[in-house]
Amino acid sequence: MRPKRLVDAVLFDTFGTVVDWRTGVSQAVSEFSGDVDPNEFALAWRGRYQPSMAPVRNGERPFVDLDVLHRENLEATAAEFGLSLGSADPSDVDWLNRAWHRLPPWPDSVAGLTELKRHFIVGPLSNGHTALLTNMAKHAGLPWDVILGSDLLGTYKPDPRAYLGAAEILRLPPERVMLCAAHNIDLAAAQEAGLRTAFIPRPAEYGPAQRQDLHATGSWDVIAQDITDLATQLREHVVG
Structure with a gap:
């Protein structure tokens, strides 16, 4: 029997997680x-x-x-x-x-997303709207499969409708969708809505004075060093 991947889609918080705002x-x-x-x-x-x-x-x-x-x-x-x-x-x-x-990507973002894209659907699950996220992707070279803007969902995270709406648009059950974020609060809301979760730290997001989200504070499905490491862990993580 062919091994089954943990999820089918890996969606990303974008500001701070994928790009350096x-x-x-x-x-x-x-x-x-x-x-x-x-x-x-x-x-x-x-x-x-x-x-x-x-x-x-x-x-x-x-x-x-x-x-x-x-x-x-x-x-x-x-x-x-x-x-x-x-x-x-x-x-x-x-x-x-x-x-x-017009925000720059973190150094690992493009390579990590490109690797993830080989095995999973990848896209932003962001409070940015579709045009903003499209412009950002063109500017930063982000290789999304799909862009799920907040204007499609009609609300902002951490409203559970944002997470569930993204899964519905992809015609996937929530447990087959993962949110990757550098923010524990975002992941807690996604987990509560039934999504899988992955944490990556961005300790430079707010500069030297940053005190929050320096490490994972919840029981997330995956804790990775960066997006490239997330791709490696998910590629090796199979169920069934």
Whole structure:
């Protein structure tokens, strides 16, 4: 009897797990303005990310995509740092807001995904929308089989509908889908929804001051060093 793989699809949290948002956004901020610390600005902008999605998840606000939320968060962060967006060329502000479309991959991402793609369906399960994730993939060379944007799912993680909706789109039972993430909270929600889980650490995601997600804190199906190691472990992990 042919051995059975642990799962059929391996989906990925993207910001921080597959791409290095802090470096990419900091670079864009530094090109936009020399009046603020680009790293601190990037961290503050990202800090508004989860709170801005909460009203959508709890039904207080209709679904809007991440470009809208990022723009609102950009304006709030700019005000916090005393950076005037009103005096800038609108096209330059739009370019800055779309920095999240142009993020660099971690060194292992492309090679690891390419190896995984040989045996599994691979794609993002991200709060980014389809156009953002497509642009990101073209920029970073990410070899996805499928792109499941939040605009297709109509909600944001960790809403269980995001995880279950992705499995439904792929016509797979939840247990045949794995989420790989560098964030334990994301994996806990995926596991609760019935998905398999894999953790990889990204200790440089938030820079030297990072204190969370330095290691796995849950009973995940796989704990890997990076995406390449995940590909090796999954290739060797068979059931039945």
